[in-house]
Amino acid sequence: MRIEAIGMSSCLGPAVTACAAFRAGITRQQPSEAVTTFVPGDSEAQPVNVCAIPGITLGFSGVGRLVAITEDALGDLGAKTSLADLGREAGVFLALPDFADPGVAPQVRVATQEALGRQVLGRALAGQGVSWPEDRWRFFTGGSAGFALALAAARQELVRRTFDVVVVGGVDSLVDPEHLRFLLAERRLKSADNPVGLLAGEAGALLVLRKHSSGGISGMTPRVELLAVHTSVEQRALGAGAMPDGGALATCVQEVLRACPDQDVAFICDLNGEQRRAWEWGSALVRLKSLVPSLGDSPAWVPATGFGDxxxxxxxVGACLAVRAFERRHAPAHQLVIASQSDSGERAAFVLTAAGAPHAGGSR
Structure with a gap:
């Protein structure tokens, strides 16, 4: 299954610009305009830095902010392929944040997600002046693993030939003031007195996949292909104070590696500055290294260093970084494995490669 086009909205710009900026080590942090914090011993409020998208999200919050990000990502995608043509044939699989209240019944959660998805995607498409059939829309939660869940479902529908082409993406914002205050109260934000916190970010990214294709992005080679995707659940992530042992995450990576023709692998991982994720990723690497010793020395990219969480x-976003790395021939390995660790327990991995493309190596 080949990736034909990508589109992105991020603090570093659209897809091509953002991926180049990430490789160059460029960051774009700024103080939140709505949220500050007090460090013990200080008499003045300290800023909370975020990776906000310049311009397009200014003045928006909640659903409106997601709509603005999605519309911007669609605009970038539309610069590479016809949105009107996609609408006539594509299924849409979109991962979004979970807006349902904790503890609600599963059917209520599903209904809430469906309503949110239709509102976000419908308004974003209207902003681009196009209309896609709503019966082809599918929406997913699952935190940072949500995109992989959407990708797995899309892949299944391509295999079944329900669709010949699919649009798969993820949209989220941790920069919204209400969410920032929640993270601050939970002591999860990076600050002067909490160096192991996360840096809040926001982004939207979309990929077009087709089971059979005549070329890569914009007719360029190499052709980037999805080899495998696997999802699981880490039970130890759900208890208060529990520390995941990396078992579920290692299983996901191990399963997608079975589809790889060799063990020349690099990782794009879901580290965000928090100790729990670092502990779990390290534990997963120990498990993987016991099976394939070379994996312990595999290069790893961390998107949060450029885009925030x-x-x-x-x-x-990780998939877009991989696609551009293969397109520009600076991928550090023949296969790039994107791994996800969700706060709600979902774990996932998927692997991309470029048919017949040599890699140039490099740290980013």
Whole structure:
């Protein structure tokens, strides 16, 4: 299954610009205009830095902010392929943040997600002046693993030939003031007195996949292909104070590696500055290294260093980074594995490669 086009909205710009900026180590942090914090011993409020998208999200919050991000990502995608043509044939699989109240019944959660998705995607498409059939829309939660869940479902529908082409993406914002205050109260934000916190970000990224294709993005080679995707649940992530042992995450990576023709692998991982994720990723690497010793020395990219923690958009952003790395021939390995660690327990991995493309190596 080949990736034909990508589109992105991020603090570093659209897809091509953002991926180049990430490789160059460029960051774009700014103080939140709505949220500050007090460090013990200080008499003045300290800023909370975020990775906000310049311009397009200014003045928006909640659903409106997601709509603005999605519309911007669609605009970038539309610069590479016809949105009107996509609408006539594509299924849409979109990962979004979970807006349902904790503890609600599963059917209520599903209904809430469906309503949110239709509102976000419908308004974003209207902003681009196009209309896609709503019966082809599918929406997913699952935190940073949500994109992989959407990707797995889309892949299944391509195999069944329900669709010949699909649009798969993720959209999220942790920069919204209400969410920032929640993260601050939970002591999860990076600050002067909490160096192991996350840097809140926001992004939207979309990929067009087709089971059979005549070329890569914009007719360029190499052709980037999805080899495998696997999802699981880490039970130890759900208890208060529990520390995941990396078992579920390692299983996801191990399963997608079975589809790889060799063990020349690099990782795009879901580290965000928090100790729990670092502990779990390290534990997963120990398990993987016991099976394939070379994996312990595999290069790893961390999207959060450039984009901040982008929640449900993480997997899609990672996929865009991989696609551009293969396109520009600076991928550090023949296969790039994108791994996800969700706060709600979902774990996922998927692997991309480029048919017949040599890699140039490099740290980014």
């Amino acid at each position: 982008v929640g449900a958009a993480m997997g899609a």
